[in-house]
Amino acid sequence: MDMFVPFAAIAASALFILSLMWMSHPSTARRGVRAGEAGMAIAIIGALIHHDIVSYDLIVLAMVAGAAVGIPMALLMPMTAIPQRTAISHAFGALAVGLIGAAEYYKHAQPQFAGTFVMGALMFEMILGFLTCTASVVAFAKLQGLLPSKAVVFPGQRIVNGAVALTGIAIAVMLTMDPTQTWLFPIFVAIALLFGVLLVIPIGGADMPTVIALLNSYAGLAASAMGFALGNKLLIVAGALDGASGFILALIMCKAMNRSFANVMFGGFGAVAAGAVSGKDDRVVRSASAEEAALQMENASTVVIIPGYGMAVSQAQHKVSELYQALTKKGVDVKFAIHPVAGRMPGHMNVLLAEANVPYEQLVELDDVNPDMPQTDVALIIGANDTINPAARDDPSSGIAGMPIIEADRARSVFVIKRSMSAGFAGVDNPIYFNANTQMLFGDAKEMVGAIAKELSGGGSGMGH
Amino acid sequence: MTALNPDYVFVFILAAFLGLQLIKKVSPLLHSPLMSLTNAIAAVVIVGAIHITGEEGATPLAKTLGTIAVFCATVNLVSGFMITDRMLKMFKRKEG
Numbered sequence: 106m107d108m109f110v111p112f113a114a115i116a117a118s119a120l121f122i123l124s125l126m127w128m129s130h131p132s133t134a135r136r137g138v139r140a141g142e143a144g145m146a147i148a149i150i151g152a153l154i155h156h157d158i159v160s161y162d163l164i165v166l167a168m169v170a171g172a173a174v175g176i177p178m179a180l181l182m183p184m185t186a187i188p189q190r191t192a193i194s195h196a197f198g199a200l201a202v203g204l205i206g207a208a209e210y211y212k213h214a215q216p217q218f219a220g221t222f223v224m225g226a227l228m229f230e231m232i233l234g235f236l237t238c239t240a241s242v243v244a245f246a247k248l249q250g251l252l253p254s255k256a257v258v259f260p261g262q263r264i265v266n267g268a269v270a271l272t273g274i275a276i277a278v279m280l281t282m283d284p285t286q287t288w289l290f291p292i293f294v295a296i297a298l299l300f301g302v303l304l305v306i307p308i309g310g311a312d313m314p315t316v317i318a319l320l321n322s323y324a325g326l327a328a329s330a331m332g333f334a335l336g337n338k339l340l341i342v343a344g345a346l347d348g349a350s351g352f353i354l355a356l357i358m359c360k361a362m363n364r365s366f367a368n369v370m371f372g373g374f375g376a377v378a379a380g381a382v383s384g385k386d387d388r389v390v391r392s393a394s395a396e397e398a399a400l401q402m403e404n405a406s407t408v409v410i411i412p413g414y415g416m417a418v419s420q421a422q423h424k425v426s427e428l429y430q431a432l433t434k435k436g437v438d439v440k441f442a443i444h445p446v447a448g449r450m451p452g453h454m455n456v457l458l459a460e461a462n463v464p465y466e467q468l469v470e471l472d473d474v475n476p477d478m479p480q481t482d483v484a485l486i487i488g489a490n491d492t493i494n495p496a497a498r499d500d501p502s503s504g505i506a507g508m509p510i511i512e513a514d515r516a517r518s519v520f521v522i523k524r525s526m527s528a529g530f531a532g533v534d535n536p537i538y539f540n541a542n543t544q545m546l547f548g549d550a551k552e553m554v555g556a557i558a559k560e561l562s563g564g565g566s567g568m569g570h
Numbered sequence: 571m572t573a574l575n576p577d578y579v580f581v582f583i584l585a586a587f588l589g590l591q592l593i594k595k596v597s598p599l600l601h602s603p604l605m606s607l608t609n610a611i612a613a614v615v616i617v618g619a620i621h622i623t624g625e626e627g628a629t630p631l632a633k634t635l636g637t638i639a640v641f642c643a644t645v646n647l648v649s650g651f652m653i654t655d656r657m658l659k660m661f662k663r664k665e666g
Contacts, residue, residue: 118585121611125592128604131661138655141611145647152617158624163637167623171644178645179652184660187602190653194609194646201642202615208622208635222574321605328612333578335618341578342585347612349589354601445598452601456657464664465599 113151114339120144121343125350131465148339184460185417188317188449189248195320196241202327203234207294209334214284221281223334228277230330232297237323239301244316247305248449254310266303273297308369311414311491313449315358315369322351354451361445361471363497363507390526393544395553398485398520399560405482407438409474411511412454413447415488415523421551425487426461428554431561441467442474442511444492475512484516486537488523488550494535504533519543522553603657610650616643 121144127137153164182190206227213219213227246252259265273296276289308316325347332340359366402408410429416422432439441463447454455468478484486493493513496503513519514537521538523545537543546553596604616639622628623636 117614121614122588122592124607124611125589125596125604128600128607129592129595130597131599131658134600134603134658134661135655138607138651138658141607141654142651145611145614145651148614148617149620152620153624155621157621157626159626160624160628163633164620164623164640167637167640168644171641172648174641175645175648176652179649179656182649182653184657187606187653187657190649191602191605191609194606194650197642198609198612198615198646201613201619201639201646204635204639204642205615205618205622208632208639209618211629211631212622220573318605321609325608325612328615329582331615331618333574333582335621336575336578337617338578338581340614340618341582343611343614345582345585346589346592347608349586350593350604350608353590353593354605357598357601443598450602451605452598452603455599456602456660459657459660459662462660462662465661466664468599470598 107154107156110151110155113147114337117144117148117151117339118342120147121346125346184456185420186249187456188313188453189245191317191450192241192245192248192320195317195324196238196245198324199234199237199241199320199327201234202324202331203231203238203294203297205331206231206234206334207290210280210284210290211287214287214290216285218284224281224284226330226334228281228293230327230334231294232273232277232300233323233327233330235294235297236301236304237320237327239298240305240316240323241301241320243302243305244313244320247310248313254313256309257306262303262307266300269296269300269303273300310449311446312362312369314446314451314453315355315362315366317450318351318354318358319366320351322348322355325349325351358446358451361509363505363509388539390538391544392547393520395546395556396560398544398546399557401518401520402432402437402483402485402557403435403561405437407440407477407481408432408483408485409440409442409478409481409513409516410485410487411442411444411489411493411513412458412487413444413489413492414449414453415490415550417448417453417457418488419550419552421487421554422457422461424551424554424558425458426463428558428561429463429467431558435561439467440469440474440477442471442513443468444471444489444511447489447492471509471511478512478515481516482518484513484519486513486519486521486523487554490523490535491533493537494533495537496533496535499536513537514540514543517542520546522546522548522550524549599661600658603654606650606657607654610647610654613643613647613650616640616647619643 120140124137124141127133247254276293325344329344495514497505497508497510619639
């Protein structure tokens with residue numbers, strides 16, 4: 106039986122790699138999930154039949170309980186809650202990593218310990234594991250609305266964070282040198298947990314895509330570190346793949362905001378929001394009704410819809426899909442322009458629109474849609490703000506200067522669905538609302554889109570083309 | 571196993587570079603499912619949790635920590651794979 110064990114690890118690694126390879130395109134992606142599941146099954150069987158394993162009762166019990174929690178979680182979770190689920194799932198994974206590290210530590214906490222390298226790897230693994238756990242819980246609470254999604258900033262924050270981090274590292278080094286100092290260990294764990302909280306509280310809601318991606322990366326690196334400590338190559342491979350994935354996604358998110366990692370993590374960006382909204386404004390805003398918007402879209406040959414977090418908040422995706430169907434039926438070419446940081450996690454808008462049965466060929470990326478914007482008849486902005494702010498392109502003094510945007514303002518006419526005239530997450534003034542070709546549709550995204558769709562399909566005006 | 575085994579570094583570097591290349595090819599359409607898939611794959615740490623829970627001479631503390639870790643990792647991998655598949659099922663082409 107034991108002969109099988111090393112081959113199980115090789116087979117599982119290969120299947121995980123295939124899984125990611127097939128994930129590249131929607132047509133093969135589900136095969137990727139199958140490959141991942143098969144790899145996982147082989148890895149678990151390999152672990153269970155290992156000759157070291159003598160008792161199975163607790164393992165089976167924990168696996169059954171885990172499945173009993175995990176299955177309903179996967180089946181019942183609404184798609185709008187995907188960012189939260191991802192965050193809490195990182196917390197579970199990271200907690201597992203931390204606890205395994207703790208158990209390994211106590212096993213080796215004796216004078217003839219396993220060696221400084223193993224201890225060092227365990228400490229590294231536990232720092233990442235425990236901090237990712239609490240950081241993910243805070244991210245979850247912010248996304249779920251249990252905590253305010255605004256950045257929490259206090260004076261001296263960086264100094265406090267730096268001191269906590271240094272203390273944690275110092276204790277980790279002491280424990281690596283002399284693991285018998287077991288009294289230090291709970292302090293070490295507490296500091297790692299605390300640091301996770303400190304790391305995420307200064308990060309505002311709209312930076313969540315980057316943070317979630319980064320936590321994904323940390324969870325992977327922690328798994329890899331565990332592989333180094335336990336001498337398990339499968340863990341090293343799986344952790345490296347996960348770490349690489351989170352890292353690339355975080356990079357994409359940063360690039361899409363023209364910001365650096367350091368700026369996202371330590372910038373406290375959302376904090377500016379309160380002060381930056383100017384009091385009086387004499388610029389003119391034109392507002393329109395659903396009927397007027399419907400009429401104009403009906404007579405358009407191309408419409409580009411630009412969704413943002415506001416679409417997710419008001420759960421408007423199904424109404425948006427109805428609007429898409431109605432316009433398509435009338436021969437209008439409808440595309441959806443998706444900004445990489447729209448929503449609260451990478452790919453958030455795509456999942457919501459796919460859920461609402463919008464075919465994925467209609468979803469286009471920023472770089473592909475911008476050249477077509479000047480030939481677009483109508484741009485409809487639903488709950489997006491900073492991602493379409495022309496100040497990022499035109500005004501070097503803007504708070505979001507240099508951020509790549511969807512150039513909605515270049516369309517012939519622009520409709521913006523917005524609840525009120527408040528500034529976006531970044532608190533940056535958005536001149537698109539005052540442009541001569543912009544009309545505001547004030548109201549809830551779901552109701553407004555529903556009203557336009559209704560105008561188009563049923564209560565239609567029947568006016569000529 | 572008192573010092574760093576260079577084989578592990580070798581494996582890590584190759585896997586990390588492979589990962590970077592593979593992930594770059596993933597369509598931005600699928601970034602959400604990608605994240606839940608890699609999250610599920612990282613739950614392979616269950617292998618370590620199984621070991622510390624079930625090995626001969628495991629202390630009650632190790633068994634307790636290990637059992638919780640097996641539970642957490644199972645939640646992660648079961649829900650991770652299932653929800654990834656649920657998301658992917660929704661991505662449809664245009665009819666006809």
